Amino acid sequence: MxxxxxxxxxxxxxxxxxxxxxxxxxxxxxxxYADTADKAAKAIKAQGIDFEGNAETISRIRNAKKIVLLEPHFARKYLPLGLAKISTYAKRHGVKVEYQRDYNPVGEDLVCVTSLFTYDSEKVHDSIKAVNFLNRGVPVIVGGVYASIMSKAITDLFPHVTIFKGFSKELDMSPPDYEAYEQWGMExxxxxxxxxxxxxxxxxxxxxxxxxxxxxxxxxxxxxxxxxxxxxxxxxxxxxxxxxxxxxxxxxxxxxxxxxxxxxxxxxxxxxxxxxxxxxxxxxxxxxxxxxxxxxxxxxxxxxxxxxxxxxxxxxxxxxxxxxxxxxxxxxxxxxxxxxxxxxxxxxxxxxxxxxxxxxxxxxxxxxxxxxxxxxxxxxxxxxxxxxxxxxxxxxxxxxxxxxxxxxxxxxxxxxxxxxxxxxxxxxxxxxxxxxxxxxxxxxxxxxxxxxxxxxxxxxxxxxxxxxxxxxxxx
Ligand code: SF4
The missing domain is CATH 3.20.20 (TIM Barrel)
Incomplete structure (x- = not known):
């Protein structure tokens, strides 16, 4: 043939x-590029990605007293970069942070959950469920790729969570928290x-x-x-x-x-x-x-x-x-x-x-x-x-x-x-x-x-x- x-x-x-x-x-x-750029702008708008809204979310990180940084059980070897940057940013504003993979309340007033691949959505949902079960009422922010592009899939299940979409320049300017390098569990x-x-x-x-x-x-x-x-x-x-x-x-x-x-x-x-x-x-x-x-x-x-x-x-x-x-x-x-x-x-x-x-x-x-x-x-x-x-x-x-x-x-x-x-x-x-x-x-x-x-x-x-x-x- x-x-x-x-x-x-x-x-x-x-x-x-x-x-x-x-x-x-x-x-x-x-x-x-004109035609494609126009379609891109519409696609971004249709997904409701609102980078201005992130400023409000960042201020909640700054104004918290203690934050739990919660990483669902994804397989990974790299640093969880978003959480590692939040860690530095929060510490620089005098906020205490604790990194966890299995949720355990520690007197925090904010939980930041990261997400990655959409096909690992269940792992993100499990983490949010654990927070709801063990510490109902604590504010939860969910960021990362899955949260950015499929926020509705999360808010339909958990209407109380705040979605952090895309990225924040303010946060991105913080280096990852290298002081706490051991805790990220990298080999x-x-x-x-x-x-x-x-x-x-x-x-x-x-x-x-x-x-x-x-x-x-x-x-x-x-x-x-x-x-x-x-x-x-x-x-x-x-x-x-x-x-x-x-x-x-x-x-x-x-x-x-x-x-x-x-x-x-x-x-x-x-x-x-x-x-x-x-x-x-x-x-x-x-x-x-x-x-x-x-x-x-x-x-x-x-x-x-x-x-x-x-x-x-x-x-x-x-x-x-x-x-x-x-x-x-x-x-x-x-x-x-x-x-x-x-x-x-x-x-x-x-x-x-x-x-x-x-x-x-x-x-x-x-x-x-x-x-x-x-x-x-x-x-x-x-x-x-x-x-x-x-x-x-x-x-x-x-x-x-x-x-x-x-x-x-x-x-x-x-x-x-x-x-x-x-x-x-x-x-x-x-x-x-x-x-x-x-x-x-x-x-x-x-x-x-x-x-x-x-x-x-x-x-x-x-x-x-x-x-x-x-x-x-x-x-
Ligand atoms: S980053 Fe994405 S959009 Fe840019 S060249 Fe690579 S695949 Fe294409």
């Missing part, structure tokens, strides 16, 4: 589709990191991402730069994690400031949320070539076929200027609007370039439970599952193609593909009718999901690190 697929055809398909013309070209030279190597966002937001409006909704651009169209970011880096910690969502889109002056600061302080850097291949210039590559990285600290994304021909030269430029291949990793989105052959082309290009692809399986961010995984229009459930496993294992993808691996059943019976999967693999056609999440996505011109968040979950859960430990990273 052969595929009728070609890069040219896929690009044309996207160009012809309504969604493609609106979103997939965002950030590519010559693209007119090696994360306890050797300083965690920073030097900016908030992203100039793009990718349809699979939530960043532009919860961290909108400034009035003039630029991104907010945190004037205090240098204060958030500790001399005694050898690593710094820069989590800006699109640092490379900032003026070179700011990027240079961040990178040369890392050089001067002799830090190893992880650019957690990745660089944008469209903005990799020779000057930037030269700076990055002089940078020391934490493991796969130079991260990019090859999420869209439209970046074919832009992504590869960007990687070559980085290598030419001295960034080691082993430091480069690229997130590669699949299970969204892509077909398997197209996604596989992007993965395989990374391998050819000698860098590690990381498969990010699309999941709508309005999905409220972990079960029943979302399956893209051009995928089968089994194919998406098996495909992801293959691309997580450098010991496999550096030695053979997915097709050979699957045909020879090298992964064993649990990773076997069936006739429907093979048909889908070649053509992207499936026999399913789309209901549930598929409908949500198709009904919404700007669906909500963040592949980077899904990836972070893997990293936080230690999955990625364990793969690095077991497998060679580059060919």
């Amino acid at each position: 052969s595929s009728a697929w070609s890069v040219k055809q896929i690009k044309q398909d996207h160009k012809d589709s309504k969604r493609g013309s609106i979103n997939f070209t965002a950030g590519i030279d010559g693209f007119d 090696d190597p994360w306890n050797k990191f300083s965690f920073i966002f030097t900016t908030r937001g992203c100039p793009h409006f990718c349809p699979y991402c939530v960043v532009w909704k919860i961290e909108p651009r400034e009035d003039g169209g630029g991104l907010w730069v945190n004037p205090e970011w240098k204060e958030h880096i500790l001399d005694e910690r050898p690593y710094m994690m820069v989590s800006d969502n699109n640092l490379s889109s900032l003026p070179m002056e700011h990027i240079e400031d961040v990178i040369t600061f890392a050089h001067k302080k002799d830090k190893r850097v992880v650019f957690d949320n990745g660089f944008d291949c469209k903005f990799i210039t020779d000057d930037l590559a030269d700076l990055l070539g002089k940078t020391k990285f934490g493991r796969t600290g130079m991260r990019l994304a090859f999420d869209r076929i439209e970046e074919d021909g832009i992504f590869q030269p960007a990687i070559e430029k980085l290598k030419k200027h001295g960034v080691p291949k082993s430091a480069i990793m690229s997130y590669v989105l699949f299970n969204f609007a892509d077909k398997p052959q197209e996604a596989n082309y992007r993965m395989t290009e990374c391998v050819k370039l000698g860098i590690r692809p990381y498969p990010t399986r699309y999941c709508p961010l309005n999905k409220l439970e972990r079960g029943n995984p979302y399956v893209g229009k051009h995928w089968t459930k089994n194919l998406a599952r098996v495909y992801r496993v293959f691309w997580l294992m450098a010991g496999w993808f550096n030695k053979m193609t997915f097709e050979d691996w699957a045909r020879k059943e090298i992964g064993g019976k649990q990773y076997k593909l069936f006739d429907d999967d093979w048909d889908c693999w070649y053509t992207g056609a499936t026999k399913r009718s789309f209901r549930g999440h598929r409908k949500v996505v198709e009904d919404d011109a700007l669906p909500v999901a963040d592949p980077l968040i899904a990836v972070k979950e893997d990293i936080n859960a230690g999955n990625l690190e364990s793969f690095f430990a077991e497998e060679s990273i580059t060919p």
Whole structure:
């Protein structure tokens, strides 16, 4: 069986589709943002994200006497950054704080609960229920990603809670509470990191991402730069994690400031949320070539076929200027609007370039439970599952193609593909009718999901690190 697929055809398909013309070209030279920006503004308004309202919420933190910082039982290895910043901010205003994972009243007059992935919503609800049960009447503030984009799901169940949406510049200027570092329960190597966002937001409006909704651009169209970011880096910690969502889109002056600061302080850097291949210039590559990285600290994304021909030269430029291949990793989105052959082309290009692809399986961010995984229009459930496993294992993808691996059943019976999967693999056609999440996505011109968040979950859960430990990273 052969595929009728070609890069040219896929690009044309996207160009012809309504969604493609609106979103997939965002950030590519010559693209007119006007239509997308207008839709973004409407989407933000429709979700009732009111950043002004956060000022009132922040004043309640300042004026409390004692606060419990409550983190539901998410699997994570990084710092719970929002709570860690509230901790510093509250202490600086003379407020006592106590961090907890299992709620236990300690005479507090305010409880701040954090939330993360929407599909971990039950864990957030359980924490709020525990507060209600053990300390009815105490004021509760809920913030974080889930609370920001699906506040109604929380207030329908718990009408008395206050929702903190998006982020607050005032709070963001506080460093994480490093004094109480032990209490956050981070393991090696994360306890050797300083965690920073030097900016908030992203100039793009990718349809699979939530960043532009919860961290909108400034009035003039630029991104907010945190004037205090240098204060958030500790001399005694050898690593710094820069989590800006699109640092490379900032003026070179700011990027240079961040990178040369890392050089001067002799830090190893992880650019957690990745660089944008469209903005990799020779000057930037030269700076990055002089940078020391934490493991796969130079991260990019090859999420869209439209970046074919832009992504590869960007990687070559980085290598030419001295960034080691082993430091480069690229997130590669699949299970969204892509077909398997197209996604596989992007993965395989990374391998050819000698860098590690990381498969990010699309999941709508309005999905409220972990079960029943979302399956893209051009995928089968089994194919998406098996495909992801293959691309997580450098010991496999550096030695053979997915097709050979699957045909020879090298992964064993649990990773076997069936006739429907093979048909889908070649053509992207499936026999399913789309209901549930598929409908949500198709009904919404700007669906909500963040592949980077899904990836972070893997990293936080230690999955990625364990793969690095077991497998060679580059060919
Ligand atoms: S996926 Fe990346 S580039 Fe796209 S909007 Fe989100 S942060 Fe920006």
